[in-house]
Amino acid sequence: MADALLLAPTSLGAYLLVAAVLFVAGVVAVTTRRSAIGVLIGLELMFNAAGLQMVAYSRFRPGIAADGDLAALFIIVVAAAEAGVALALLHAAYRQRRDIDLELHRDLRQ
Amino acid sequence: MTAALLFWICAGTAMAGALGAAVVRNLFQAALLLGLSLVGVAGLYLFLDAGYLACVQLIVYVGGVLVLILFATLFSSDVLGLVQRAPRWAMPVGAVSALLAAGVAWRLADAGLRAVSAAPAATPSPATPLGDLLIGPWLVPFLAAAALLTLALVAAVALVQRFRLPEDDRG
Numbered sequence: 001m002a003d004a005l006l007l008a009p010t011s012l013g014a015y016l017l018v019a020a021v022l023f024v025a026g027v028v029a030v031t032t033r034r035s036a037i038g039v040l041i042g043l044e045l046m047f048n049a050a051g052l053q054m055v056a057y058s059r060f061r062p063g064i065a066a067d068g069d070l071a072a073l074f075i076i077v078v079a080a081a082e083a084g085v086a087l088a089l090l091h092a093a094y095r096q097r098r099d100i101d102l103e104l105h106r107d108l109r110q
Numbered sequence: 111m112t113a114a115l116l117f118w119i120c121a122g123t124a125m126a127g128a129l130g131a132a133v134v135r136n137l138f139q140a141a142l143l144l145g146l147s148l149v150g151v152a153g154l155y156l157f158l159d160a161g162y163l164a165c166v167q168l169i170v171y172v173g174g175v176l177v178l179i180l181f182a183t184l185f186s187s188d189v190l191g192l193v194q195r196a197p198r199w200a201m202p203v204g205a206v207s208a209l210l211a212a213g214v215a216w217r218l219a220d221a222g223l224r225a226v227s228a229a230p231a232a233t234p235s236p237a238t239p240l241g242d243l244l245i246g247p248w249l250v251p252f253l254a255a256a257a258l259l260t261l262a263l264v265a266a267v268a269l270v271q272r273f274r275l276p277e278d279d280r281g
Contacts, residue, residue: 020215
């Protein structure tokens with residue numbers, strides 16, 4: 001049963017594989033990018049991985065109805081709000097240092 | 111067969127776009143690759159019978175969030191990635207974090223697959239229309255999301271606003 005679920009096209013395992021690759025790519029982008037936009041892109045990738053998993057589990061686990069769809073919908077809402085605030089923050093940071101390289105904003109730690 | 115081919119095209123687009131967005135030097139290209147990945151995920155939503163989500167993904171994510179990110183690349187002094195070399199710690203840190211994230215994802219997927227295959231193969235319940243769920247059990251999160259969006263909008267405007275105190279005018 002577990003083998004049948006794994007990696008046959010349009011099985012739960014295939015969706016989980018895609019979500020895992022998206023999540024790993026997002027983590028790598030967040031940890032290695034120097035530019036704040038690169039970090040933002042990584043965050044969006046991780047949001048997408050989470051949403052995809054929600055919908056996939058909602059389809060393959062009987063009796064959960066469409067709750068996963070709504071969770072993914074709320075993830076998209078949160079991501080949209082986050083992108084708007086992030087752009088405003090980047091604008092504020094840019095006004096101070098004329099760049100959004102995160103190395104230039106190290107003093108925020110203090 | 112055709113369905114499997116289409117599925118793997120969507121899945122491959124999503125995965126290749128994500129990996130490209132994570133490693134490519136040019137930030138503008140990274141944002142465009144993110145868009146490619148988002149479109150691939152929208153295709154996967156279609157395979158999951160979530161047509162509404164696929165539409166929302168395309169309209170809000172590709173049409174809204176991606177445009178914001180492309181706009182934000184204008185703030186970077188080195189969009190093309192020509193000037194700055196990747197820092198020396200980028201490779202080891204990236205490799206370690208990738209391994210950790212892959213480990214977490216593997217454990218979660220393993221547990222999830224076990225739980226699903228152990229569940230009784232009940233007849234799939236008919237999908238409840240999303241609107242019924244939103245007005246019913248999801249009402250509080252729905253209203254909270256509305257409040258969150260309003261708050262984010264006002265906060266974004268407040269952050270980019272130049273507040274000037276009266277004393278500033280003298281200097």
